[in-house]
Amino acid sequence: MPRTRHLHLDNVITSMPELGPTVPDGGYSWLIFVGVIAIKMTVPSVLAIYGVVLSYVHIDAEPDIHLWQGSVTLTPILLLAFWNLTDPWSRTIVNMDSVPRAVGLIGVFLLIVGVLASGYLTTEGIGSLILRLSAGGVMGIGASLVIMQSENLLRRHFRTRLALVLTMKHIANSLGITIVPAYAYMLLENAGLRTGTLLFATVLVPGILGACTFDAPVLKRTMPYSLLISEEDNELNIRDISDVTTTSPNPEVIQRRASYEDAEITREGPPTLFSEENNSYAYDEPADDINLFVTPIGRVASSWTEEFRMLLLIKFWSVVPAWFGTKASMISFFVLSPSLILTEDKQGVNALGQCVTLTTVIGLGMLLPGIMSYWSPRTARCRSIYFGCMCWLGAAALLGLAFSTDYAWSLMWSFFGGVSIMGCAVGQESVLRDLLGPTGANRAHTALSMIVGFILLLLIFVKSFPLCLQIVAITQLMGGSYWILNPIVGA
Template sequence: MEVQPIPTVNRVERGEGRVDDLHLDRVVASQPEIGPTPPDGGYGWLIVVSAVIYHVSVPALLSMYGLIILKAIREEDHAEEEDMKIWDVDIALVPVIAVVIRLLLESWCRAVVKIFHMPRFMALSGLCLTVAGVLLSSYSTDAASNDHIVNVFSGLLIGIGCALTGQQTEVIITHFFREKLTMAQRIVRMAPSVGNCLVPILVGYLCTVYTGDVVVMIYGAIIMQNCIFLASYTRPIYIEKVIRHTYNMLRDAVEDEDEVIFSNQARLHENKNAQRTNTQEEPSQSTAQDEDATDVVVFNSRKNAKEILDPAIQYRENRSVSAKESRFSSDFSSIYDTTPSRFSSDFGTLDITSYARGVNGYQELENIDRQVPQPLYRETTVNAPANSVVFAAEVSPGTARRTASMKKNFITITNMLMDINFYLYALLHLCTTFSILVLGVVFPPLIWEQNPSMNIWSVATLIAVAHGSALCFIMLCVVLPKSINEKARLCAAFCFAGAMGFYGITLTSNKSLLVVWCMLASFATAASSILQQPLYNSTLNEFDTTATMTASNTIVAIFIMAWSLAFNYDYRTCFLTASVLQTTTACMFFALSFRRRR
């Protein structure tokens, strides 16, 4: 039989020295586990739009709580030139705890999202938890309210919800994009800057009309409208096809009751028997005989079916069965006629001294008194001689799996601690997260502290103008090529601009200068957030990525919580700390820009 040549896809032409790109969509395979590639668009852009709308409204909760703190402070009498502190209003616990809990649970939520594969359910569940936390925090919007339990639970719910929905958003975007993945991720990361520009205007207007608790409840209702957009989260069509095809194959394999497997020799033997007896074969069997000799699967009804074996194999099986029957027979009369059986129960005719003539199973009886007693336990590693095996060589699959997992974790942690990229990512993550927290929560009351004549609406307008001006520069980071984001000096320049902005906010009370300094701080913070993605993707594999994210998030959460609880800082001290972090990050990236990164 002639073997047809297999057509090759994307052949390598050595004469031209050219290699075509390999696309998984063009690979012909029996199973589609390895492909195809994501569509890079189409329905994925709707997912991106939904993610952008979510990130416009939810991360801007920090700005909303900053204006609520300002409204609570204004309703309380404060002496002139009195330095206000971060814990003067108890509701400040909510954004701080929410940020810490989100950092601690991001890696766990990412694992849950990848295990259950229910994007719509996970995203909506996180949204519901976030809304519940926002509505619960409306009970402690007054300056005189000191209900720590309500604020702590509000921060817990908001942090859990933001972590769950945020990780689901990051994972589902990777399912729809491959070549345009960087562009989609940058657009989503730019969305909080748009929220910082729009939300202060909305909340500032609401604060001039309603009380603080009503403003929080209205904003919670606005966030709840994201359920319309998050309902669009679904798996791509190609993933659904793979899952459906695999499920159908498994179901057919379980439900198929007509599959009987024959060997080639068995079919040849049956053909000879059929020719001798001139019997009529089954239609399905005659069809199977006309096929190629290499085919071994024949479909036939299982009624009255049996496995057809080779005559030699069947002879050996019959012989072994007869041997077993004779060997373990209960008829002891044959013992005296033949060689004594090893398993006979009649030991009267046996002579222990003449055991060597036929009975080999009792050789130890002659020297039983002269044998050295053996210990009931094996030697330990201390007393064991050299080149001896103390433990059994056989290892159970569970023990081997646990040992391999522990070794893998140890190797991953060791490689992570020896990689300079981990420390760069952790430092940039700490700088960015702390700057976003301070700029959102502390900046509104600091403006009013430096300019007591301003009302809430004027403060909200100033914040919106500053973030809007920064947004014009942030959009440039979206259209930059991928290679630009891997430049350490570019990140150092952004962090240096942020250090100038945070430090300048503490020096002046002029409104125009405050807009400029806030614009620098907002631009540097958003650009640093976008630059985190190359460092996050620089790890070797998914396991290393998870370890890096978990370790860095834990470091940032511990720092923020320890810094917040160590002392009741005033507002200027918060911005000075952010300026110090920005300066440190800029110096580190600039110093390490001279090395050769992998």
């Protein structure tokens, strides 16, 4: 094969055709987008389902409800904790995997197994406790795999329309939180707790169909790059020179060939770009065989030290309260707040309907920042203030739910809580990159996921729902203060 056939970019992913292969923003990519939408409507909604289950279990419970006695709460807390703990390994698996459909299906099936195992939530005994613990952990691992794979595929299949598809993804997430709890309420009312919890697995059927659409993008390859002088021209020029030298002894040609031979023997004089018998680049190989494209051993050995060096930065630890508050607010609003109104206003069967309405209002609140995410702030200062305001809004909503005695006020605070949840989810990646840079943000993800996951496990030992909401509100208030005051002070 001629060497000029290698002078083109084979594996570069770009949206500019003149630089190499392009990502197809259309065709089969839209089918994958529909599959991702189906997953975003179902997988995150599993967390909201257990808020309805907890309300159903505690309709006849005593007013003093705490997390460990209400054993149903173990499953959603472990789900969210293992979701965060597994994210670093899921990211590694997704980056190394060449069959995206297999990873997506494994994640959805793990979720289904966890949902089926959680059908024994109210069963007593050490066996049921172990089953509840394993159900939450398995569901967290499955959710991490399928969500990480769907996010990766969206960014690989779409470049020019990426902002649009990400906005539609956020809208699908809020619609799932709005619709799925009503479906769970219908199952519990018609089939009871045990059978209804087992039937929750039907919610993930669209997720299976969505994972079946996963596939890596097929790159559109351009024509290979060649030298400014093509092979035909080079061969023609060489043929012409050889013909001229054989037919007529031109003195200039003889002198040129003699100078080439002298330079080849003595290795003196200026280096030539092309040799006479080859149309590839000519160069002198160095005496030492040094491979420039192999990562030095020292860099590989120091990569782990660079990862742990992130833990020594004050900026990193200033991010932790906001990240924990953002994740823990999902437990507070989706799982704890529906049951919290049962301690204030018991209305028999109607109380469960009020809990479902509360969750639906949270989903409607998430819809507003999901739509507005298409017009995200353009500057780092505006993004930081926006994220801090969303954290403060979540803290105010949690404190309002903890201390309000009126159901109408609870609905209003739930709406603001939904706005805060989606607003923080939309802005957290951009503000982290603004603070630590792209490389620092990628390294910080692993440590943030692990730290937040372990702290979420401590919520199991909180003794009351209002106290849990207050703790999460304080962390969000602290985290939001940093993101608001930092750009204002100009640090």
